Amino acid sequence: MIKFYSLIYILLISSEVFSQLPNQNTYLIANMNIHPSYSGLWGYVDNEGREYAVLGCSNGTSVVNVTDSSNVYEVGFIPGPVSGWREVKVYSHYAYVVSEGTNSRLQIIDLQYLPDSINLARTWSYSGYTYTHAISQSGPYLYLSGGNASPNGGVQIVDVTDPVNPVRRGYNSERYVHDCRIRNDTIWTCNILNQRVSIINSGDKDNPHEIRNFLTLQGFPHNCAITDDRKYLFVTHENEDPGVLEIYNIEDLEDITYVRSWQPTGITTSVTHNVEIYGSYAIVAHYTSGVRIIDISDPENPVETAWYDTRPQDNSTQFEGCWAVYLLPSGKIIASDISNGLFVIRATNLTNFTNIKTNVPEEFLLYQNFPNPFNPETSIKFDIPKSGNVKLELYDSKGAFISEILNEFKTAGSYKLNYNASALSSGIYFCKMNFNGISRSVKISLIK
DSSP: OHHHHHHHHHHHHHHHHHOOOOOBSEEEEEEEOOSSOEEEEEEEEOTTOOEEEEEEETTEEEEEEOSSTTOOEEEEEEEOOOOSOEEEEEETTEEEEEESSTTOOEEEEEOTTTTTOOEEEEEEOOTTOOOOSEEEEETTEEEEESTTSSGGGOEEEEEOSSTTSOEEEEEEOSSOOSEEEEETTEEEEEETTTTEEEEEEOSSTTSOEEEEEEEOSSSOEEEEEEOTTSOEEEEEEOSTTTOOEEEEEOSSTTSOEEEEEEOOTTOSSOOOOEEEEETTEEEEEOBTTOEEEEEOSSTTSOEEEEEEOSOTTOOOSSSOSEEEEEEOTTSEEEEEETTTEEEEEEETTOOSOOOOOOSSOSSOEEOOOBSSSBSSEEEEEEEESSOEEEEEEEEETTSOEEEEEEEEEEOSEEEEEEEEOTTSOSEEEEEEEEETTEEEEEEEEEOO
8 A cells, every 4th residue: 555655646746747738829830950959049030021030059050031931941050169058139130149169259140131141240259258158139239148258257248339340348247147138228137156136237338337136036047037117027047946937026126026936837847947028928938848928917917828848758857948939020939949949839829919029120320430530431320110211411510511421211120331431521520310300410530
């Protein structure tokens, strides 16, 4: 009888770890597994609306066209130093790739020739910088975390106003940063070694400084995301306790409060890894339990509404399975699985989602020309959040009109044009941009 009860106990424990509910409210569009192993991924949408997965692999970076559900294929592959993980973010039509591979540095991949091809624009570094653990992006700035991008593995800010000629700006190295999220010049860093989340003011890109930090309950903060109203912070924990998703109320930075933790339906063993928030939904890469979709319209009471398991054999505490997730504008979800490759899925109940990450700029911006001063050519870059007529004009230092540089209709996106001032004399000029009744200007210096 004792043996019988022992067997029942073992079966109950095993069922908790290895039982798997059928996939819920999702279906598979495609699965591609052609490289040794996989890690980070991000999405990209070109000017024609075609959708791509930019996928970190152990031996390089893969770009996959996922536009046509019946014809998902790899467009190109950029080799890189072998690494257990590779992370990527996209700005303009460039993918920025980091890893902890030997001398991996920052790879810049040009996506402008998609769907035909991709190419490595350059590999960038500076004295002492050879590898990075993670990368984040907000506007024309990259945030390199971990590795030796900054002292002590903190967070390093890189200016990519000129996308292929990055400029190193300031850093904060008070704590090791595993990953971070940026909202309105505030960096929320996950300090996995210090068991804390730190809040850094990066309004001055040359001097980011910590505002405060707080201790998380479980103690291994890996990645985080913030709700659209900036009232709640979702923090993943990468540990074998197992790691859970924790929710914090951050309305008052002086009184950040723990709300609750979350785990997948019926699973208490799988480790959470990465979370992305899209309006009233959070999508979680939850290692051995796969892609999990949560309705967070009431952030303090999240409800799991759909899931797709990319590693159905078990729900163990291993660091195996789903690494990263991303929601494309079409509603397709792309996910990377360490051993099983790229998954393209769709959730049948995912509606009314907002804040989808696309490459359409969030605001109208005119950037400082580069180089500046210049002789006689310089590049002028601008972002427009929607389609409309763009007018660029040049004025002298006294405000007198000199010439029209551009006057044409442009679709929403980021643009860069070359300007030749060989016909002008040395001096200070102003480049003025008008778009939909709004104007911006920058001062430019021509030195011959």
